[in-house]
Amino acid sequence: MxxxxxxxxxxxxxxxxxxxxxxxxxxxxxxxxxxxxxxxxxxxxxxxxxxxxxxxxxxxxxxxxxxVRPNALKGGALQKAAREPMQALCNAVNETAHLSIPDGTNAMVLVEEVECKQFVRTAYKIGDVSPFHATANGLALLAFMNASQVATILNRDLKKYGDKTINDPALIREELARIRERGYSVNFGQYRHAIYAIGAPIFDSSGIAVASVCISMPESRFDEGRIEEWARAVTGAASQISRGRAGA
The missing domain is CATH 1.10.10.10 (Winged helix-like DNA-binding domain superfamily/Winged helix DNA-binding domain)
Incomplete structure (x- = not known):
């Protein structure tokens, strides 16, 4: 064994x-x-x-x-509920949209992606895994997980992926509080160098966070003045997916 x-x-x-x-x-x-x-x-x-x-x-x-991907990675109720909102999100901001689910408390797993039409764009493979503490999708979900799950994740030796990665549990908890207050997460090159992202949680009918959606872009297209605009688009898509999933 x-x-x-x-x-x-x-x-x-x-x-x-x-x-x-x-x-x-x-x-x-x-x-x-x-x-x-x-x-x-x-x-x-x-x-x-x-x-x-x-x-x-x-x-x-x-x-x-x-x-041999399991159904969770092939297109179940979550993906069906997410498909149109993600396409609309991608069209609205012209940036790639990503949908991820948690693999327990181990990592986030990418299950759906809608690529934008920009010549330079971010793109990942379906099934790619990423950390909770250094990604927009991971932080968006982590902020709404229960205390035990959060402790399990933050009590690990959190990897530093670059100078911008925050791996101090106390600082991450402060950021999680800000995410809960404003409703969205941000990632300013904390995981992949010069890749920025904004994410939001997706909830089931019981109010439990089960997934997250984000947009990502190269640093060269990031405009701090548009954060609120982008955040409204992402949280709007997340709300649509949550409602669609609840009604599935």
């Missing part, structure tokens, strides 16, 4: 850090390089991983994973 769990940790680490080398994975997981290499080769033989190429051997998730 321990061996199986370690193998799952490796494939999850590849997904989060791809393309990634054996040495980097070994350091991240505190495992011998030889053990990591054996697991990688096994997953490659099974078709779950592939070598990304380049001077050093680096690994990435293979397209086969997409074929």
């Amino acid at each position: 321990n061996s199986l769990l370690k193998s799952i940790e490796i494939i999850e680490a590849v997904s989060e850090n791809q393309p990634v080398g054996v040495g980097e994975l070994a350091k991240l997981l505190d495992m011998p390089k030889s053990s990591v290499q054996r697991v990688l080769m096994t997953f490659q033989e099974a078709g779950w991983l592939r070598q990304a190429g380049g001077e050093l051997t680096r690994w990435e998730i293979s397209p086969r994973v997409i074929g």
Whole structure:
């Protein structure tokens, strides 16, 4: 069982850090390089991983994973409720819209995306995972999770992705209070360098936050004077999705 769990940790680490080398994975997981290499080769033989190429051997998730996505990632009630509001949001602001759900208290998972028509735009892969503490979608949901869930997430060793990442639990809690007050989250390059985003939570019929939606853009198009305008568009889309999901 321990061996199986370690193998799952490796494939999850590849997904989060791809393309990634054996040495980097070994350091991240505190495992011998030889053990990591054996697991990688096994997953490659099974078709779950592939070598990304380049001077050093680096690994990435293979397209086969997409074929076995659970229904939660394929288009259930949430995605159906989100499709039109997300398209309208994308059209209104001409920026890419993203829909994410939590994987328990582990991470956020991207389940839907509507790309804008800008020549330079942000884009991610369906199924990509991202942290709660450093993303607009993650913070939007984290602000409305229960105290136990928030404690579980913030009591971890929170990774710093760059100079702008806030990984101090006390400062994050202060930001969560601001999000609850204003109804939306912001991410000013805290996760990906020069990528800015504004997000809002999506609730089920019981008032529980179950997902979040955001828009993201390159820093070059960010205009501080438009935050309120963008926030109204995002929170409006989130409200529409919440109502649509409740009525599904």
